Amino acid sequence: MAAETTTKRWGMVIDQNRCIGCWTCAVGCKEINNEPLGFWWNRILTAAPGDTTGESSATVADPASESIDVPHGTFPELDMAYLPVACQHCEDAPCVKVCPVGATFRRDDGTVLVDYERCIGCRYCIAACPYGIRVFNWGDADQPVDFTIGYGKDYRTTDGRLVFTPDRPRGVVEKCTLCVERIDTGEQPFCVEVCPVGARIFGDLNDPESEVAQLADDGGATQLLPDLGTNPRIFYLPVEQEGSV
Amino acid sequence: MAARVDTPGLRPVALGRTSRIWLSLLGILVFWGLGAWIYQLTQGLIATGMRDVVSWGLYIFSFAFFVGLSAGGLIMASGAEVFGVKSLRPLAPIGVLTAAACVLVAAMTIIPDLGNPQRVWEIFRYPNWSSPLVWDILIIIVYFAFAVTDLAVMHRWTMEAGKRRRTLRLLAYVGLPTAVLLHSITAWIFGLQISRPWWNTALMAPLFVTSAILSGTALIALVALVAHRFDRFELPRETWTALAALMATALAVDLFLVGSDYVTILWGNVPRERAALDLILPGGSWQWLFWLEWVVGGLVPFVLLVTPRFRIRPAVFALSSVLVMVGVYAFRIELVVGGMIKPLLQLPPGNATGSYRLGQTSFQFQGIYHPTWVEYGIVTALAAFLALLITIGYRWLRSVERAGATA
Ligand code: SF4
Ligand code: SF4
Numbered sequence: 001m002a003a004e005t006t007t008k009r010w011g012m013v014i015d016q017n018r019c020i021g022c023w024t025c026a027v028g029c030k031e032i033n034n035e036p037l038g039f040w041w042n043r044i045l046t047a048a049p050g051d052t053t054g055e056s057s058a059t060v061a062d063p064a065s066e067s068i069d070v071p072h073g074t075f076p077e078l079d080m081a082y083l084p085v086a087c088q089h090c091e092d093a094p095c096v097k098v099c100p101v102g103a104t105f106r107r108d109d110g111t112v113l114v115d116y117e118r119c120i121g122c123r124y125c126i127a128a129c130p131y132g133i134r135v136f137n138w139g140d141a142d143q144p145v146d147f148t149i150g151y152g153k154d155y156r157t158t159d160g161r162l163v164f165t166p167d168r169p170r171g172v173v174e175k176c177t178l179c180v181e182r183i184d185t186g187e188q189p190f191c192v193e194v195c196p197v198g199a200r201i202f203g204d205l206n207d208p209e210s211e212v213a214q215l216a217d218d219g220g221a222t223q224l225l226p227d228l229g230t231n232p233r234i235f236y237l238p239v240e241q242e243g244s245v
Numbered sequence: 246m247a248a249r250v251d252t253p254g255l256r257p258v259a260l261g262r263t264s265r266i267w268l269s270l271l272g273i274l275v276f277w278g279l280g281a282w283i284y285q286l287t288q289g290l291i292a293t294g295m296r297d298v299v300s301w302g303l304y305i306f307s308f309a310f311f312v313g314l315s316a317g318g319l320i321m322a323s324g325a326e327v328f329g330v331k332s333l334r335p336l337a338p339i340g341v342l343t344a345a346a347c348v349l350v351a352a353m354t355i356i357p358d359l360g361n362p363q364r365v366w367e368i369f370r371y372p373n374w375s376s377p378l379v380w381d382i383l384i385i386i387v388y389f390a391f392a393v394t395d396l397a398v399m400h401r402w403t404m405e406a407g408k409r410r411r412t413l414r415l416l417a418y419v420g421l422p423t424a425v426l427l428h429s430i431t432a433w434i435f436g437l438q439i440s441r442p443w444w445n446t447a448l449m450a451p452l453f454v455t456s457a458i459l460s461g462t463a464l465i466a467l468v469a470l471v472a473h474r475f476d477r478f479e480l481p482r483e484t485w486t487a488l489a490a491l492m493a494t495a496l497a498v499d500l501f502l503v504g505s506d507y508v509t510i511l512w513g514n515v516p517r518e519r520a521a522l523d524l525i526l527p528g529g530s531w532q533w534l535f536w537l538e539w540v541v542g543g544l545v546p547f548v549l550l551v552t553p554r555f556r557i558r559p560a561v562f563a564l565s566s567v568l569v570m571v572g573v574y575a576f577r578i579e580l581v582v583g584g585m586i587k588p589l590l591q592l593p594p595g596n597a598t599g600s601y602r603l604g605q606t607s608f609q610f611q612g613i614y615h616p617t618w619v620e621y622g623i624v625t626a627l628a629a630f631l632a633l634l635i636t637i638g639y640r641w642l643r644s645v646e647r648a649g650a651t652a
Contacts (some may be wrong), residue, residue, distance in 0.1 A: 038601030043608075045592035068593045083592065094440055100378040101367040121290070121360020126300045128336055128555050131442035132588040132596040136300060136360065139291025142601060170289045171360025183611055225589060228439045 008109040010178060011205040011233040013215040014084055017240060018199035021082035025191035032150040032190040034166040041176040042086035042191060048072035049081035049239040057115050081239045087112060087121035087133050087176035088224055088232030095125035110233055113163040121171035130228050132173045141168040155181040263475060269631045274612015278626015292358055292619045297599045298612030299585045303620040304358035306577040311351035312431045317461025318344025318392060319420040326417030332487040336478055338642050340465050345392035346634035350627050357623050365554055377433045381506045388427045391420060400645045424538060428453040440586040443521035452502045459495035460573040462488060463566040468635060470563045491549040492569060500543055516639050521583035534579040542550055585614040
């Protein structure tokens, strides 16, 4: 039991009331993680404000436009909210369940990671992830500049698994690591740090005093596609609408 | 290879001109595909048309298809033994041969799909038992070993007759559940995924078993018909009738299951489930799959098979078998593409594709998939290799049989 209380349970709350859809976290993520061209571990979706689960606007009606920043609805009933989506670090992660070789795994602190040296490139995890957040290295990484930006070094977990490398091997899958190399040294994930409006709150869900735990527990927080039972570690505070109950 | 067949002691089977042309053609296709694979290895999977939204393509369609084709064999052999369907017994050797060949080729089809094929051994070193893929590979190995054993026993002419019969019976009783398991586990690779409403149905395993019986029987019929045409391979009339009945029934059950799925989705009208179906139903951008499955590979062969006037003509029977296989392949495409093409979160800007071209967006709302020549080349080669295995295996069976008959 003692071990359980000392174990961290990393989680994040994203406040949609604050998010202005500026994509700073997405670009920051690309930089710190040296993501190749065309790779986005983190995207800011344009949703409808009432859509707290990614469900309604996702599927009830096709959005008005395939472009970002276009409101949902018909004039004059227009409305929109931003929904930043990266790996949800699911407690019951379908990607972990399907990976045939355990290349995708869950650390004790709940971070879902990919071992670049183990992945056989079967892409079963891409098929299994409901949030469409995984990207695959189909060929050689295509970099905008000829040098490494961001973290710039290999990072291994304590048991030696390569979970980040700036030069991506071909044929492996990758995704958000919650900036594992930063959180392991007490820093915040980069998206949290760069968000200009403080819409992202990161911390230990096991610590009841932490802001993240309180916000996540506060009834108003929702998860993305909650009916699938993946139980994400990323929570959203939906936009509070005027006149809403 | 021919030399092996002609080893002294066995009645020599001369390679005719047609066989030579056929075998060389297959050989050329296999080498062409090997070249395509080498090219793909140098480039990575970027040489294929798959990208992050539709991230499984021709290799997975074909994998599921080849697994299905392997069903016929044990169904024939076991059906004859377990249910005492005597008329199917003459087909048992061809059946088991196709089973072994198809499941081997199915396993080979996974290899070009992997981003890191050199690491495939890790599946045995670090198996993750919650993954249906691990179980599928295990059952494929078991099934292959089983089919080879069955084949060996069938042709061990030295084995005392009574003992051979008993062994075959025993094998048949084990074979049937193994075959059902093989197709069910393959179905569960898809059917268990909550992220893909189009796949996530309990019908998936029954559908795979049925379509496997359907396409597997069609393959056996085709092989028997080709053998009949070129090798004077004769089958009693009631065997043909039984084959036709089996195929027609499997076809009807298959379409019934697919149809039930359509009705459930249409009536429920849950948008995330409608998304895939709307693409496939008439009017959708993938409607050609619907026509291939329901008409070209559905209604037409069904009518041909149930009308005695048509089915007694070998050419028509062969045509029906081919059409049936086309329909089943269409179902495989429909399944994989339908499941992947529209990600659950249909919100702008869509999913990242992992590829970048100047002036083009790196996001996709709805997936795009156009297989490249590399994929076509490799899959054609695998099909050619399958045909090669069956041809050589068939010649071997016949020579052993003749040797047995004269002994
Ligand atoms: S969001 Fe997707 S990749 Fe991340 S843990 Fe959940 S299933 Fe896995
Ligand atoms: S692509 Fe890699 S991480 Fe994903 S399931 Fe396959 S082996 Fe596991």
